[in-house]
Amino acid sequence: MAPTPPPAPATSAPLPPGVASRIAAAHDAAAARGADLAVALLDRSTGERFGTSDGDRVETASVAKLFIADAMLHQGAISAADRDRLARMLERSDDNAANELWIGHGGDAVIRDVAARYGLGATTPPWDGNWWNTETTADDLVDWYAGLLDGRGGLDRADADAILGHLRASTPLAADGYDQRFGVPDALPAQPPDEVAVKQGWMCCTDGRWVHLSTAVVGPDARYVLVVAARETVDYGDDSGHWAVRRHRDTDAAVVTDDADPESTSEEPIPLLPDTSIDSAADDASAAHARETMTEVVRILFPEGRIG
Template sequence: MKPWVAVAAAVPLATGCAVSEPPRTPAAEPPPPSSTQARDAGGALDRPRAARPPAVPPGTTAGYVVFDRVSGKIVAHRNARRKFRSASVVKILIALDLLNRTKTLSAEDARLLKVMLRSSDDDAATNLWNRGGKGAIVTRMARELRLRETTPPPASKPGFWGYVSLSAYDVVTTYRHLLDRADPRARDLVLGHLRKATRCGTDGFDQSFGIPAAVPRPWAVKQGWSGFGLTPPVRCGGDVSAGGGAISQVAFAASGTGVPDYGRPVLHTTGLVGKDERYAVALLTAHPAGGSWNASVKRVTTLARDLYRALP
């Protein structure tokens, strides 16, 4: 995704049916299982097992949560409630909010949702963000899904949907809502697109890092990236980009009050993995200021691989 989002004129959208009531969020998280607690709870994945949770490289901040739908428990977590800059992960909430308020999608809105969710298109997200009331989208969805750390961007940056704050715990709660509580229409549309996520984002960045690179199919994913400039080092599809992917500081020129990890690039991989989508996974990361896209992608993919191998 781009490190900034332009503001367009807001257009009101007709109201529609609401999705069903979300699950109650538990007050406390269970501790991660010890190696002796790891067991086959049914539908286990065939993979080598890691002896310990993944090691986070120096200078990188990671927050992750993995929920096992077979055992009904969180089986791995780190910095579960820490706030991160959302980048494109917020596009799931933008989509859910639109579907809540719209009984019948127009052909154009159906197209916008498809390209936004499958290929992380920023222009589509900006269109729906402005029409839905910008930060009001986040307020509505956080209230409905009971997302504790998910908050709108600062008042000084209302058009910057990538500056929404969220946590790994809240992202996993959103996936659980989609699977277990959402109106079937919303569930099938959103997850249907995430199951068909493209390798290339429409901005030319390769979004097959993290889960897609480290975990065998089946999976449904929503990726996020911010702070890596407008030009990838190699445009997805093989064309070398002019400028070599140097990090742009456009997003960080003004005060970053209220924006998590302001001045640091972020890279997120989230989704559903395993047979029958057994695991809901959110891995959110912030990287050293000035860090490259390629090095950050390598770190996130390694973390996703090690986290997956450590699952029961």
């Protein structure tokens, strides 16, 4: 773990009492909805850290775009076109912009560079060269944000402010139409919008599970860093009528059938899982359920609708 950053100005209230018990309650609530939860929370003014499962590794999905932005700004001499791509990548979570910047600024080397500069010991390049399969932990993401804010990672104040400015301008819908207000944005309505800098991540599926991350710097003085990540089993319920893939008993060939007709094959249905590498899944019911889990978790942590 990286050293505790220097204190932030104490112009906002401290964390409410009972945060640790609220995190435990959020963990239980997520489990009841079929999700494994990781939470990491830092008060930069006091240095207090709280978490649960915060050292568990998780795919970054679009949160890897933070690392791409950091690496390209650290390299310097950014073209106007790349600055436009950076804005689209962070504000609208534009995958096409991320693909171009990933290829143009080093691919896997981006992750190795950022992990080394910030001391992110659990953050590793993707196994397949695709930025969304970068792995990290909630704890490492908190350390990255803290290092960005205090300059420990090597970016100057102007570059750090540029990243945070784009995160504060995060749009309700991503470039592909996915709702990216889940988690922190929807759960903290009492927090002024200019006090929330957020980067969201989502992808499906890893071992039949949705991955969602809601990561943020919150407060007028960027006092708090919050990272929430969850892996949730894809579940449409018994009455969804969704299409499914079934295996024919004799040939093992994949047969697509209507779930409403259980007599169509002798095998139990295997859900036809969303694939966010080819489709946004913006209207997918299982995605909506997973987003609601993320929002409910943050509401449990901060029922007042704000931090501090």
